[in-house]
Amino acid sequence: AQSVSQHNHHVILSEAASLELGCNYSYGGTVNLFWYVQYPGQHFQLLLKYFSGDPLVKGIKGFEAEFIKSKFSFNLRKPSVQWSDTAEYFCAVSGGGADGLTFGKGTHLIIQP
Amino acid sequence: EAQVTQNPRYLITVTGKKLTVTCSQNMNHEYMSWYRQDPGLGLRQIYYSMNVEVTDKGDVPEGYKVSRKEKRNFPLILESPSPNQTSLYFCASSWSRKSYNEQFFGPGTRLTVL
Numbered sequence: 431a432q433s434v435s436q437h438n439h440h441v442i443l444s445e446a447a448s449l450e451l452g453c454n455y456s457y458g459g460t461v462n463l464f465w466y467v468q469y470p471g472q473h474f475q476l477l478l479k480y481f482s483g484d485p486l487v488k489g490i491k492g493f494e495a496e497f498i499k500s501k502f503s504f505n506l507r508k509p510s511v512q513w514s515d516t517a518e519y520f521c522a523v524s525g526g527g528a529d530g531l532t533f534g535k536g537t538h539l540i541i542q543p
Numbered sequence: 544e545a546q547v548t549q550n551p552r553y554l555i556t557v558t559g560k561k562l563t564v565t566c567s568q569n570m571n572h573e574y575m576s577w578y579r580q581d582p583g584l585g586l587r588q589i590y591y592s593m594n595v596e597v598t599d600k601g602d603v604p605e606g607y608k609v610s611r612k613e614k615r616n617f618p619l620i621l622e623s624p625s626p627n628q629t630s631l632y633f634c635a636s637s638w639s640r641k642s643y644n645e646q647f648f649g650p651g652t653r654l655t656v657l
Contacts, residue, residue: 439583464645472631474648520585530576530601531646535585 432457434523436534443511444542451506451537453521461525463504465495468518468536477519480504491515516541545570547649549634555655556624564619564652566634574637575617576601576646577609579630586633592617593639624656 437452455461462481468474478489485497495506504521518538522531547568556562568575576591578601588601592611606628608620617636621628632652637644 466648472651474633476645479645530574530588530591531586532588533578533586535583 432461432523432525432532434521434532434534436519436521436537438537439535440538440540442540442542445513446510449506449508449511449515449539451519451521451539453504453506453534454502455504455521455523455532456502457523457525459525461523463495463497464522464524464531465489465493465504465506466520466522466533468520470517477506511539511541513541513543515539545647547634547636547647549632549649549652551652552650553653555657557657558625559623562621562624562654564621564632564634564654566617566619566649567615568617568634568636568647569615570636570638570647571614572636572647573614573639574644574646575611576635577607577617577619578633578635579603580633580651581630589619589632621654624654626656628654629656630654 433456435454464479465477467477477493478487480487480497488494493508497504518536520536521534524531550565573594577589578586580586587603589607590609592598598609634649635646637646
C-alpha cells in the first residue's frame with residue numbers, strides 16, 4: 431500500500447518569508463502527485479499536480495513543486511507567502527494500482543502579518 | 544456551475560440512529576469517493592465508486608455503506624452510527640479512476656454522534 435509522509439505538521443511563518451513543505455511517498459512505480467489546500471471553512475482546492483514531463487510544476491497562487499524521483503519527494507514551495515496562504519496543505523499520491531488518492535496527514539500553515 | 548454538493552453540512556445525532564449523507568455532482572464524473580478527515584490523520588478513503596452500480600471499499604469502510612444507482616449521486620449511509628464516526632466527511636468526484644485525474648471535493652459534512 432502507498433503511504434505519504436508530510437514532515438511538518440505545523441509551520442508558522444511571517445509574511446514574505448519563503449516556504450517549503452516536505453512530502454515523501456512510498457511507492458516506487460509510476461505515480462501521480464498532487465498538492466491540495468484546505469482553507470478555513472473546509473473548502474479544498476487543487477494547487478498543482480504532476481503526472482509526467484517537467485519535474486518542476488507550477489501551480490496557482492505562486493506555488494510550485496519539484497518531483498524528485500530518486501528521493502520519492504514532491505516538496506511544495508513558494509518564494510514569498512502571504513497572510514491569505516494560512517490554510518492546511520495536503521500532499522496526495524495516486525497510482526500503483528490503487529484507486530483514489532492517498533493523502534498525507536497535512537501541514538497546518540499559519541502566516542503571521 | 545460545476546460542483547459537488549453534500550447535505551447536510553452539519554449533523555448532530557445519537558448512537559444507533561440511521562443516517563444518510565447525500566453527495567451529488569453535476570459534472571458527469573464516473574468516479575466518486577468518500578473520505579473522512581480526522582485531526583492528525585489527514586483524509587482517509589471510506590468507499591469509492593468507479594461507475595454506476597460499481598462500488599468498493601477504501602481504507603476505513605467499517606460501519607459505512609454506499610450506493611451508486613445514478614451517476615450523479617453517491618450517498619453515504621451509516622446504519623448504526625457510533626461516537627467513533629464523529630468526523631468531517633468529504634465527497635469527491637473525478638472524470639474517471641485514472642490516477643492523473645484531479646478530484647473535486649464537496650464542501651464537507653461535519654457529523655457528531657453522541
